[in-house]
Amino acid sequence: MSEQRDPYELRDGVPTVEDFRRLRTRAGLSDKAREAVELALPRTWHGVVLTHEGEPIGMGRVIGDGGTAFQIVDICVDPAHQGRGLGKRIMAALTEELERRAPATAYVSLIADGPARFLYEKFGFADTATHDSIGMYRLMGGRPGAA
């Protein structure tokens, strides 16, 4: 009996600018300007790209100062491939690298959209609100919350 080959492959690195924008929008995340993505991708601390038969279908990145503060961003899996443990595979690779290279005092944060929180909880992430702090954000093009 021949063994079933895993069609998925996870590699270290970042996708191309085109793939990055396609992966985000296909997963329902907001698009980012081409120029912004061109600036951002080379500054990734650690990234992974998940491929299916060679085609990029998922990704995740860790950004940060390399010492004190890190953020997990751009976690997404193409909807056609969701629910197969691939998000867990991406998160496992990113947290493994953080455990390997980030100082013990490093603060790693992320914003969890909807049910993605259940994924992040599996990797030890906790809701900041239970520690009397809330996540805050501002979009440079406009101020959320402003009347």
Ligand SMILES: CC(C)(COP(=O)(O)OP(=O)(O)OC[C@H]1O[C@@H](n2cnc3c(N)ncnc32)[C@H](O)[C@@H]1OP(=O)(O)O)[C@@H](O)C(=O)NCCC(=O)NCCS
């Ligand atoms: C979040 C996302 C990356 C998860 O990818 P995935 O490959 O479907 O996830 P997995 O199959 O590895 O599931 C991982 C865990 O996440 C949780 N989870 C994922 N989707 C869920 C859902 N819709 N409802 C509840 N829990 C969910 C489950 O706890 C699951 O673990 P389990 O199967 O052991 O119960 C994917 O759904 C996605 O790309 N969503 C759109 C983009 C997005 O929201 N990204 C996150 C931004 S913060």
